[in-house]
Amino acid sequence: MMATLQRQRDAFTAARPEPMSVRKDRLKRVIAMMKETGEEFARAISRDFGHRSHEQSLMTDIMPSVTAAKYCLKHMDAWAKTERRKPNFPLGLFGAKAELRYEPKGVVGVVSPWNFPVGLTIGPVAQAFAAGNRVMIKPSEFTEDTSEMMKEVFARYFAEEELAVFTGGPDVGQAFCGLPFDHLLFTGATAVGKHVLRAAADNLVPVTLELGGKSPTILGRSANIERAGERIAMGKMLNAGQICLAPDYMIVPQELEERAIGAVSNAVSAMYPTLLNNEDYTSVVNARHRDRIQGLIDDAKAKGAEAIEINPGNEDFSASNGHKMPLTILRNVDDDMKVMQDEIFGPVLPIKTYKAIDEAIDYINAHDRPLGLYYFGEDARERERVLTRTISGGVTVNDVVMHVSIDDLPFGGVGPSGMGSYHGPEGFKTFSHARSVYTQPKFDLAKLAGLKPPYGDTTRKTLARELG
Numbered sequence: 001m002m003a004t005l006q007r008q009r010d011a012f013t014a015a016r017p018e019p020m021s022v023r024k025d026r027l028k029r030v031i032a033m034m035k036e037t038g039e040e041f042a043r044a045i046s047r048d049f050g051h052r053s054h055e056q057s058l059m060t061d062i063m064p065s066v067t068a069a070k071y072c073l074k075h076m077d078a079w080a081k082t083e084r085r086k087p088n089f090p091l092g093l094f095g096a097k098a099e100l101r102y103e104p105k106g107v108v109g110v111v112s113p114w115n116f117p118v119g120l121t122i123g124p125v126a127q128a129f130a131a132g133n134r135v136m137i138k139p140s141e142f143t144e145d146t147s148e149m150m151k152e153v154f155a156r157y158f159a160e161e162e163l164a165v166f167t168g169g170p171d172v173g174q175a176f177c178g179l180p181f182d183h184l185l186f187t188g189a190t191a192v193g194k195h196v197l198r199a200a201a202d203n204l205v206p207v208t209l210e211l212g213g214k215s216p217t218i219l220g221r222s223a224n225i226e227r228a229g230e231r232i233a234m235g236k237m238l239n240a241g242q243i244c245l246a247p248d249y250m251i252v253p254q255e256l257e258e259r260a261i262g263a264v265s266n267a268v269s270a271m272y273p274t275l276l277n278n279e280d281y282t283s284v285v286n287a288r289h290r291d292r293i294q295g296l297i298d299d300a301k302a303k304g305a306e307a308i309e310i311n312p313g314n315e316d317f318s319a320s321n322g323h324k325m326p327l328t329i330l331r332n333v334d335d336d337m338k339v340m341q342d343e344i345f346g347p348v349l350p351i352k353t354y355k356a357i358d359e360a361i362d363y364i365n366a367h368d369r370p371l372g373l374y375y376f377g378e379d380a381r382e383r384e385r386v387l388t389r390t391i392s393g394g395v396t397v398n399d400v401v402m403h404v405s406i407d408d409l410p411f412g413g414v415g416p417s418g419m420g421s422y423h424g425p426e427g428f429k430t431f432s433h434a435r436s437v438y439t440q441p442k443f444d445l446a447k448l449a450g451l452k453p454p455y456g457d458t459t460r461k462t463l464a465r466e467l468g
Helices: 002-015 020-049 054-079 119-130 144-157 170-177 190-201 225-241 254-271 287-302 357-365 380-389 424-430 457-467
Strands: 083-085 097-104 107-111 134-138 163-165 183-187 207-210 216-219 249-253 306-310 327-331 348-354 372-376 394-397 432-439
Touching: 002 107, 002 134, 020 054, 020 119, 020 144, 054 119, 054 225, 054 424, 107 119, 107 170, 119 134, 119 183, 119 424, 134 170, 144 163, 170 190, 183 190, 190 207, 216 225, 216 357, 225 254, 225 327, 225 348, 225 372, 249 254, 249 357, 254 306, 254 327, 254 348, 287 306, 287 327, 287 348, 348 357, 357 380, 372 380, 424 432
Parallel strands: 107 134, 107 183, 134 163, 183 207, 216 249, 216 372, 249 348, 327 348, 372 394
Antiparallel strands: 083 097, 097 432, 306 327
């Protein structure tokens, strides 16, 4: 890996200044690669999951990869323009110039996750390419077929000096994160993110962490409950809840709890009248993950929670040798339960209730800042109260998850849910070095400003003007 990093860095240095046309060519190859191999990647993802909806993979992994590259192609010229800045008075009067140049950092490392293995690899790759960098990738070992396919397919479209893939288990991942990259982006669990940050610290590598957490969904009394139920069910059941932005738990008005549960349940039943043999419904990725999720349900039930299984076809999941799971809604939950401590990342939806909206706000503020926050309602004052009194990575109003799909908005978390962001112009800046350039005129401005010894009246006048 170190040898590849050095080859990429040498190629990067030798090519400077690399024209924008070269960056654009790389993005065009990304688009061609995804269009030509997308169906094959979708099949590989399904093999890794045991079953994953083919259409879902095309919609959530392949299509976003293409749109991200197209978005960068459209805007990168504007992003890369030198910005003029104003020199301090009176330097500008004498011809001094200040500017900011966005320049590539060099070699970017990308550690991508298993839940959207292609989309969450290509997204950062596209922005790193747009910024003029070379890229090295460590995909997840949990989606082994997809990762091996990346290694083979990417090599067809890119030279190793441009883009390289390294597959393997945790030992490979640990070594990868310890490399002296010019920037490192990690997408995954908060606990692993801490190890990534420590590994990168030895080389003082700047890091962007895209993590997760418990994204709350608040239903206001002014919400359209049935419509909210449909949208929450869609976001929770997509990828079987294996989404960092999935609605992790709901907070609803006490008197609307039954109606909210019914709305979610009805929406799930309409979308997925059966689950086990339904091509549209995705499996939990493996037995270990399924057992972890079942453990959260069992722990909650043992501590007094009521479990409501949404199983429209009355299917026997225990007789299946796959890893599909129905949605389980949990009532009467509290913070002693593991399901309210850990990110769920699966088809389980706890429900909490409130009497006044400030109870919901206070509960959210008493816990780690989430990656996403969702508010349903038509009361503008209440909505603004929720938004101005809470902090989260991003927000979707009257839906869930959708803010991540807006290419022009930055995506990232706060504290335990992440560090830094990409997507949008901010993503280009994440993978760029903002280089300050100041040009001094011929005048002896140091003397004119009183900065040059021997100090005297000019110095005193400058100090009096600025400090007096």
